[in-house]
Amino acid sequence: MIEALKQKKYLQFILLLIIFVVLCMVIAPSDSNYLWRLPPLIKDLPLAINDSVDFAMFEWMPIEVYDPEIEEFEQKPLLKEVTRVSSGFILFMIELIREILLGGVKTIVAFMGWDWATDNQWARWPALPWTIVAGGAAILGYALNGFRLALFVGLAFTYIAVFGQWEPSMQTLSFVLIAAPVSVFLGLVLGVWAFRSRLVESILNPLLNMAQIVPHFSYLIPVMVFFGIGDHAGAIATIIFATPPMVRLTLLGLKKVPPEVGEAGLMGGCNNWQLLTKVLIPTARRDILIGVNQVIMQCLAMVVIASLIGAKGLGNDLLIALNRLRIGLALEIGVCIVLIAIVLDRLSLAWANKQTDYFADLSFKQRHKYSLMFGAVFVGGVILAGIGSLIFKEGFNYLYLIPHNKGITTENFWQAGVDWIWDTFFYSLKSFNEWLIVEVLLPVKNAYLSMPVAATFVLTMGIGYIVGGIRSALIIGGLLLFIALTEWWDRALITSYLVTVSVMISMTLGIVVGTLCAQHPKSSRFILTYCDTFQTFPSFIYLIPVMMLFGVTDTSVLIAIVVYATIPALRYTVEGLHAVPESLHEAGSMSGVNRLQRWLSIELPVSFPHMALGVNQTVVFALSMVIIGAMIGTDDLGQLILGALSEKNGVGNGLVLGLCVAFIGLAIDQVIRTWANQRKEALGLE
């Protein structure tokens, strides 16, 4: 019996389940019973964090600073000065780009002062007509990758202008144009540093792991405390969030450069800098470009979230539209965000892939083709704006700037669509909604909440032990212990319930649909393109259509999570199945398997480790969406984090809550990754 238990993992799991159930039944739900709920021993941790942040910000390391206003030296805390100066710089850069696009006076003020600007009213930077910006962007696309990209970029900008989202879009753009390059640069620097030094890598690695799972909202609060509120704070929060994937992919790419290529660079006589910039980074560019792409996507995903701490632009409008349930408007804004994301992505990709022609013997006209074209567009735009001012004598000059929300709009159409759906399907939707909540979600939720903490620990640590031995069990136990000792264990259980339910649905959907699509090259290409496209969308966008159908309920959140989290499940399934070597298929065929046997006995086992990583990604995606779901109303950790944003001393709460969410993710990650690695090794895949 003992021997069998040692050999057979499923027996171990069964035994574990039995112990778990028994514990659940035996332990009585009572607040004084520590087996039921642990006492919130680290309840004061948030307060301690608050105090230390306050100390660091307002008292630590005072320095002498010259204040030009009162013409005297003053004592100021170091950190506050540092953050003040860096915020000022970032804000200046954002305003500069913004005013080039939209016009304004702040840049001039920055150099000349308010008094001068008030006295000299003529000194206003005029906005560029939208035609020039759109035309210029199209020329850039043409210069980088030819006519098709130009057409796409031009149309995208025209859409933005025509639908009356020009101003917020340019605000968002100016903020992304600062945040994205800074993130890329920081990511490159840190990635290279980690590549050069083992120590740095071992320090960065756990930080990067955490950074990917800690919910976006949690970053906002400390950023708000240190940097205040405004576009710069939004940009900084975005940079913090967008840099980790860049670091990771830079490091990955550099590590994958074959050693001989580096040696070839050295033998070519490169010094360290040349080796890095001309050999290693370009050779690793496939991964680095994926990093850039990730940065751009993260930046736009953060657009909405950054608006919570004062970033102007589309994100803010989208939030308002969602709050007012103006689905059509939200949809149009969402499209703008997606368009900007795709435009930036395609342009950066084309730029990185551009090559020089050394043999072209160019005339002046050819060499300055693009500058000349831009000149023409500029003059044309100015003339058009002039003509516009003659045509549209009253109201708005549509050829110069289309004011916010004064373009054409399809809002009424969508609203009518929503109304129609409500009118037609109200009862069926409502009854489905009610059935789902009452019959499925609530019972699961209650089951989760009625787990004694001891039973939870036995179950999770037991799984960790069976899969990865004592080390995994201890890591998982440690992570969960932290959550259990805060006062938010119940909230964490609710978060886990949402994640568990949605991950299970997503994985089932992903594996079934993914397997079906992987059967044919055309359908797999289609599904991978679908994944690419939908991953581009900031996660907020997913909330729009589900809210149209299900209103503000758990169902909406669940569906949004499922839609979002199915993407990695699909992708990893298709990729995993495709990675099964052709020779195995042939060996299977020659052994006479039918299709189902081939799937069950060859394809699934071989591709399962890869799919497991898909599960991992699905969990991460689901967790991040659960937290965003808080915006439309759930009662889990996410909602508390959102609440912490508006508290005076929210830093501690926000951080600890963020850690709780991250630890749930890390615990799941620990099990799945260990198991996947074991399988990979057993199959000889690595």
Added chain:
Amino acid sequence: MSTSAANSSDALIRCDSVYKIFGDQAKSMLESSGGVVDAQKFQEAGCIVGVNNANFEVHQGELLIIMGLSGSGKSTLLRCISRLTDATAGNIYIEGEDILQMNNKQLIELRRNKMGMVFQSFALLPHKTVLENIAFPLQVKGVGTKESITRAKEMVDLVSLSGRENYFPRQLSGGQQQRVGIARSLAIEPDIWFLDEPFSALDPLIRKEMQDEFLRLQGVLSKTILFVTHDFDEALRLADRIAIMKDGVIEQLDTPANIVLNPATEYVRNFTEEVPREKVLKIDSVMDPYDPSEEISDLKVPQDAIIETVAEAVLTAGKPVGVVNQAGEIVGALHASKIISILFGGHANTPDQQNS
């Protein structure tokens, strides 16, 4: 081999007691061993011996091939001499200068002006075209775009890749990629040319073609060459001298003929056993002393001809054949029986046993 002073003769590269040992305590273990390295003992201590006491010279214009199976340390030795890895102990002189003492700047200078290297996996930069790859060493050196591209274009012609200047490496076949690798390594007109298993990743037919191409280039350029291979036939075909390595030790360093005729160790003999001698040996290694009283044929053969190339003529001559040196003087006589024993004889009466 030679252990003479650093400034001796025309040696372009000279290795003096070079060791390369991988592992954390390599240096201290080597010092305590006093230069006598027992690979087994080191391995137990967690050190891997890459190169074990290498001593040799490479002369101006010579093609030295380092031959060995995988793990024998041949590539490590090459990388020590190009200083891609730092040797654990010993001295490596290039033109009398100890490169192990050079600082980074001097080393870069040396590589920019004197060295070129070809890699087994080609190691082309994937983001650069054929032309840009070849121009790369010139550009990092600071040569202007126009000049470096002109020079690269010449190299493209030299390796017969005209018309593919703007291809990317991924669009080329293996043989073509290695032509680019060769062109790149020659772009700065190096004095010393390192080739690390340059043809091992190629198909046999392409490999033969590339070896011919290599011989053609060497005929034109006459570089000093260090060439690493695991293919003994390739070594015999190309080398002036061959160094055979095993477990980091150079077992034998000699001309192809001498290695075939006088294998120094059992290990080397294993390689030479299957080698068709007539394809390797030159006439002077099998000729007998010239006895003026003997009647010889009118046919004369040069003493440095490979046996295979003259065997048929000698066998059909009917009489012993005179062997002449470059000045045309008769230096020996060649009997048909010798040729027959080389072509068909067993190992029992191989020439070396009769001669030595």
